Amino acid sequence: MLKRTARPLLALAVGVTLALTAGTAAGAAGTSGTAAAARHADGPTVRTDQGLVRGTVTDTVRTFQGIPYAAPPTGERRWAPPAPAPRRAGILDATRPGPACPQTGVIAPLGTFSDNEDCLFLNVTTPRTSPARPRPVMVYLHGGDHNDGAGAMHGAGRLAAQGDVIAVTVNYRLGALGYLAHPDLEKRGESGNYGFLDQQEALRWVRRNAAAFGGDPHNVTLFGESAGGHSSCAHMVAPSSAGLFDRVILQSAPCTGDEGGRDRAAALADGERTAAGITDRLKQAGAPADWRTADTEYLVRAPFGQEPAYAPSYGGTLLPRTPREAFASGRFNRVPVLLGTNRDEERGRVYAMEGQKKATTGDPDARLDQADVLAFLEPEFGAERARAIAARYPADAYDGSYALALAAALTDGNWSRYTVDMGRALSARTRTYTYEFAENDVPWYAGPSIPKPAGPTGAPHTFELPYIFELAAHEQLTPAQRALSDDMIRIWTDFARTGTPGSTADWKPTTPAAVNALSLASGPNGIRPVHFAKDHRYGFWKSLD
8 A cells, every 4th residue: 555654634834724623712612503501500400320410401402511421530540541430419510611631722723722631521412302212322523633622612503403313522632641652651551542542431421321311322323523533433443342332424534544543563652752852841941851740731732843643553452453454354343334525635735735835935826836746745655656646636637726636636545545445345344325525615714814715615624514513613604505514414313313324315335346425515416426436536546556
């Protein structure tokens, strides 16, 4: 297979804030699509196995935020598996989110600054009415390169109310606190997957408590986008995650590729380098030079050097096989899967590169050229393959835009080809459906801080999220976009309910011989079958292996 340099799934360019994300300012969208309910002492109350929680209610949903699902991972529990949350006396005020896990917030609106390690909270949104029978439960793991984000950034009111489901969003440890592997930490057990273990603990909490909120603990769908999707994929192959969920939705997470996971040996080596860098910073600051007890400011994403691309690490007891190995051998948790990518995953990253060139040259009209394309492709794919890729994606085929040509190549090579591979491998063992989010124009970020690109936006990485969640950082959906949002919520929740995406016409399951992808876009002909493998030049990319 192609060997590529490690890179984060969300790319930042100097001076260009095109963080390809979908979040809100801290805590702004944790309740529902209607106006946030006033916080009253007579709000809805539910008894969990840790004690009573009191939330808020609107015309359509009940929301319970900031519920601890594990003990605070502080003190001796730092860099240790999560422990269950203790029982509480009285009634927990669950009317606002708990703190996000430590992060710098430098790629807002994806994340928000936090230095609070007491962060293992989840949020539950339910329809307002009592169910005739237990509702499906959907547990969402947020994206953010395993470095940023929080569950409460994704308002789940429309998802819960329109889809008649229980929606749960989860915080989990991030960055070094969540994914640092190091030989010194091995004395306490296998290191490097603490954030993943947090997710398991949250799923156990859901199994124990779903019924109290009107949910069916035997019908749990795990879903996530980007890093959250790669985490969901990891749960599919973790023996200890068996029985914690019944279906999976993977959004922009083709986990049979090179992204989203690390070899344990490499993770341990990265951890030693990272710990040395933290120690150097501590010494420079005159602080005690013990990286294991350092303040969080030294442990989250910081400018001291190139941090590793944090992600689950494979090859140990917890995750003995990579997704590629597990799906090929059939040794994974076989549940129905809905998977897909966005048609223009890499456009945002490439527009950021072009923005960087403008800032560097001082020329507001600067554009990427052939030399820029090759300079980017060669380190990632090698010189010979880079020339072949550039020839296959000429700018003339993209209205003369080298940026659009490069974005198409990177989307096909880094995302689409592995989506085909994954769908084929999974479908040989379990029922699998494939989609492509293919909007031509998506709701951009609200406000002037992140200007909309001059070129066509297409459907970049993360931009399907406003169609599933309420995200205050984005512009409002147009009526046509809202209609697609309604369709997508129906598809997602029908799949959660039954393991099939409902009555959508002409959507056949993926097979080892045929992807059978459905395109999701606005307009009267927007939802339709597409030739996904052909459209994304799958044969060409396989020829480069």
